[in-house]
Amino acid sequence: MRQGLADRGQQSTALAVELGFLADHGHEPEALRQATILARIAGVPADEFVLKHGLIGETEFYRALAAELGLPFLAAPRLSPHVRYPDGILAGLAPLAGAGAGFVAAPxxxxxxxxxxxxxPGRLLAITTPSQLREAVFRVQAPLIAHRAAHDLAEKAPALATDVGYGQIVTLFMGLSLFSFGVGYAPGFTIAFLGTALSPLFLGMVVLRLSAPFLPERAVADAQRPRMEDADLPVYTVIAALYREKRVAARLLEALSRLDYPAAKLDIKLVLEADDEETPEALRAAGLPGNVEVLVAPPGQPRTKPRALNVALPLARGSLTVIYDAEDVPDPGQLRLAAAHLLQAPPQVACLQARLTIDNTDDSWLTRLFTIEYAALFDVFNPGLAAIGSPVPLGGTSNHFRTAILREVHGWDAWNVTEDADLGIRLARLGYAVKDLPSSTLEEAPGTLRLWMRQRTRWMKGFVQTATTHSREPWTALRQLGAFKFFSALVLTWGIVLSALVYPLFTGLFLGAWLFGTNQASGSRWDAALQASALILFLSGAASILVPACVALHRRRLWRLAPWLPLLPLYYGLVSLAAWGGLWELATATFRWNKTSHGLARTSRSGLVRSTMPGRPAPDR
Structure with a gap:
């Protein structure tokens, strides 16, 4: 080799093999030595350290490697149609097109x-970069990648996959038609029958919601927990699906850069859609760190977030994986806390759900009520469900998984538009547990009724899909879950859907009977008993809304929102409208994904919500 090679061997013995060759290609040996030391402290290969920290450009690094090995560098390799996915990307090795063409590598x-x-090098004939190799595999295997992302669950575990067909939709609407006929023909009997039939679900929901605030809060004493050394931390994959998110793309990168986790151990994957031109432009303007990969999902159906997540999952290099939304600002210490929890938790704990909280609370009356709802759900109700061992319908973000288990359960259901709730129930059916993670992620709530209704209609449609999916084979689900978890799953799926659908009817009938029927003589003791039970159910239902909300405001120190608590019954009336809209969409646009627009917030409790497009002023308050 060159004369410099001997000198390097004498004066740079501390250099890692993965970096040593760079000394002959224009890089200072002392800088390489420092990078080697820091890589050993972080517990990662030295090449990954310099690339993920952006100390050396990816193309520059692999061109130097090609020159060192005397091999050609291919900027856009043409691969054989027989390249294996995802193995070729993960291994950094793929066959080139043409008979006897050999292989291209991005080692x-x-x-x-x-x-x-x-x-x-053996049959290795060329070098390329990991990014170019990944893009080349995606070009060749686009149909396969799209098919797996959409159909992997249905093909490997059909009993757990969404299968809402026309027959089920017709049955559902026939039931609604019979109910409407019964209300018109024999209202008293119909409503009494319906109330009696649904009362176990309603009472179950009331019991769960009222018991959750009184369970001991199992917060972690972080001050007493020793900080893990960087070398002991596992590689963490971060996946975020983005579609037309130019307003918040730069802010997401900034939020991820603030994570208190070794950059070289972060495997960040942003999944975009092929027809989205604005988000890549925003990401390029913001500047992509070395530990961020941009994946473009191949065209295909359905156009949903879970399908995009499934594109990234096979390429996850971390033993732990977290999902974030485009507008998220997670607590900087969240990954360290989640890693510490999962490394110490029993192996059946598959997922930790962090606590979502609304940041743009003061945008409107709707965002204030959304803040109360989220506080009650993520600070009170979900931690209570996790504490008693119930299934937990996940939130759509800040879910921290063991990657191996996530792959074992076949990722997300691409055809379910509330894929998070579905995955939480599926994990429980397969014997896994979801626990609470006492760490916050800031979210942006829709600030207008139109945007809120679009989002909530999708959620309620997805809950119907989830409820239908996991009750298709009730005896199988009962055997998998056991009696308590099975009933809890029914409450958290059908109970949520049905209570939202009948909420205005039952509330109106009850109030009408008590306000305008008090002068009528009771027909019988049976009528009196029904009226008394209706009163108990009504009051307990109201308490199940207000008590968790009050406890949540106390835990979040948001008592300034207390004057808005009386509007919660109106808010849940809007949820009912969204539930009926979800039923209509289930029949007319079963798998349509109503995208939520982000980057529209006008206020921020944390001071972090800003427009981060380059040269763009922050929105007026």
Whole structure:
């Protein structure tokens, strides 16, 4: 080799093999030595350290590697149609197109060190970058990738996949028609029958909601927990699906850069859609860190967030995986806390749900009520469900998974528009648990009724899909879950849907009977008993709304929102409208994904919500 090679061997013995060759290609040996030391402290290969920290550009690094090995560098390799997905990307090795064309490689870590030591490329004929290799595989295997992302669950576990067909929709609407006929023909009997039939679900919901505030809060004493060394931390994959998110793309990158986690151990994957031109432009303007990969989901159906997440899951390199939304601002210490929890938790704990909280609370009356709802759900109700071992319908973000288990359960259901709730129930059916993570992620709530209704209609449609999916084979679900978890799952799926659908009817009838029927003589003791039970159910239902909300405001120190509590019954009336809208969409646009627009917030409790497009002023308050 060159004369500099001998000098390097004498004065740079501390250099990692993965970096040593760079000394002959224009890089200072002392800087490489420092990078080697820092990589050892972080517990990562030295090449990954310099690339993920952006100390050396990816193209510059692999061009130097090609020159060192005397091999050509391919900026856009043409691959064989027989390239394996995702194995070729993960291994950094793929066959080139053409008979006897050999292989192209983008080696990293141990494979790179072995190649440099052996100096025998064998059938390896070219070098490329990991990004170019990934894009080349996506070009060749786009149909396969799209198919797996959409149908993997249905093909491997059909009993757990969404299958809402026309027959089920017709049955559902026939039931609603019979109910409407019964109300018109024999209202008293119909409503009494319906109330009696649904009362176990309603009472179950009341019991769960009223018991959750009184369960001991199992917060972690972080001050007493020793801080894990960087070398002991696992690689963490972060996945975020973005579609037309130019307003918040830069802010997401900023929020991820604030995470208190070694950058070289972050495997960040942003999944975009092929027809989205504005988000890539915003990301390029913001500047992509070295540990961020941009994946473009191949065209296909359905156009949903879970399908996009499924595109990224096979490529996850971390033993832990977290999902974030485009507008999220997670607590900087969230990944460290989640890693510490999962490393110490029993192996059946598959997921930790962090606590979502609304940041743009003061945008409107709707965002104030949304803040109360989220506080009650993520600070009181979900932690209570986790504490008693109930299934937990996940929130759509800040879910921290063991990657191996997430792959084992086949990821997300691409055809379910509330994929988070579905995955929470599926994990419980397969014997896994979801626990609470006492760490916050800031979210942006829709500030207008139109945007809120679009989002909530999708959620309620997805809950119907989830309820239908997991009650198709009730005896199988009962055997998998056991009696308590099975009933809890019914309450958290059908109970949520049905209570939302009948909320205005039952509330109106009850109030009408008590306000305008008090002068009528009771027909019988049976009528009196029904009236008394209706009163108990009404009052307990109201308490199940207000008590968790009050406890949540106390825990979040948001008592300034207390004057808005009387509007919660109106708010849940809007939820009922969204539930009926969800039924209509289930029949007319079963798998349509009503996208929520982000980056429209005008206020911020934390002071973090800003427009981060380059050269763009913050919105007026």
């Amino acid at each position: 990293h870590g141990a494979a790179l060190a072995h190649l440099l030591k052996a100096r025998s």
